Amino acid sequence: MKRILVIGSTGQIGSELTLLLRRLYDRDNVVAGYIRGAEPRGELAEGPQALVDVTDAEELAQVVRTYKADTIFNLAALLSVVAERKPRLAWHIGVDGLLSVLDVARENGCAVFTPSSIGAFGPSTPKDKTPQDTIQRPTTIYGISKVTGELLSDYYHLKYGVDTRSVRFPGLISYVTPPGGGTTDYAVDIFHCAARGERFCCPLKAGTYLDMMYMPDALSACVSLMEADPSKLRHRNSFNVTAMSFDPEGIYQAIRQERPGFEMEYKIDEVKQRIADSWPNSLDDSPAREEWGWQPRFDLPSMTKDILERLTT
Numbered sequence: 001m002k003r004i005l006v007i008g009s010t011g012q013i014g015s016e017l018t019l020l021l022r023r024l025y026d027r028d029n030v031v032a033g034y035i036r037g038a039e040p041r042g043e044l045a046e047g048p049q050a051l052v053d054v055t056d057a058e059e060l061a062q063v064v065r066t067y068k069a070d071t072i073f074n075l076a077a078l079l080s081v082v083a084e085r086k087p088r089l090a091w092h093i094g095v096d097g098l099l100s101v102l103d104v105a106r107e108n109g110c111a112v113f114t115p116s117s118i119g120a121f122g123p124s125t126p127k128d129k130t131p132q133d134t135i136q137r138p139t140t141i142y143g144i145s146k147v148t149g150e151l152l153s154d155y156y157h158l159k160y161g162v163d164t165r166s167v168r169f170p171g172l173i174s175y176v177t178p179p180g181g182g183t184t185d186y187a188v189d190i191f192h193c194a195a196r197g198e199r200f201c202c203p204l205k206a207g208t209y210l211d212m213m214y215m216p217d218a219l220s221a222c223v224s225l226m227e228a229d230p231s232k233l234r235h236r237n238s239f240n241v242t243a244m245s246f247d248p249e250g251i252y253q254a255i256r257q258e259r260p261g262f263e264m265e266y267k268i269d270e271v272k273q274r275i276a277d278s279w280p281n282s283l284d285d286s287p288a289r290e291e292w293g294w295q296p297r298f299d300l301p302s303m304t305k306d307i308l309e310r311l312t313t
Ligand code: SER
Pocket: 079, 080, 081, 116, 117, 118, 119, 142, 169, 170, 171, 172, 181, 182, 183, 184, 185
């Protein structure tokens, strides 16, 4: 049975992942790591929890030792839009923080999962069906720290044998926890507007295609990759994974299938548009499918139906 520390357990993916891990590996084996001001609440608070700031290497090492963790889900990060406003902090959390995680993992024999992102690609990357192994010259600090994180994680695996694994997440869509500061957030906000019967103001232009994934699939990607047979993994940091690719018109039309009265207008956010334009339209995730059986369950219509039902009942 694993003993898991989730760093950033109160964030968008962290809270849902922590609850799932507690169901799979027993509540007492999964520690919800949090930073001051983002304490676990509700169901998340009903289990082990620890103050753990990824930028404090000593605190991190102590928590790992105290709970005898053998697996770390390192979810601490600033999303792309916020990172552009706070580049030093984005680097500090994403790269210095990761280095501390990797060192503590090496000393304590822990496996490490650190998400990368579609943001690890840039304008010179092939845009359609972006291959697993391709040009990675991102133009955002978010992407630069993600590429660095991928390389550092591979380095610790090759040099020290640390069991590092990762996926490049697309935009994650959840009706439970709001995101915050991402370029793909519009694809979450639009559902809340539709459920409230409000008109949606879209920050990205029609024709801006991005990969996306419904949260239940994202959670299963984390669990399946960490459970995968290591002898089958030719890649590690980091696997392309995707479930769907759409532009604002695509999601608008999918919502109108369920809510015919729903309306959308455009008010372009230049920062978000510039970031989105530098990212792929769609990823090729066949290595993830072949090496550890990745298979999403939800496409755009099934996700749309599910979210709107849950938000309005
Ligand atoms: N969802 C992230 C963002 O928009 C991309 O990984 O920043």
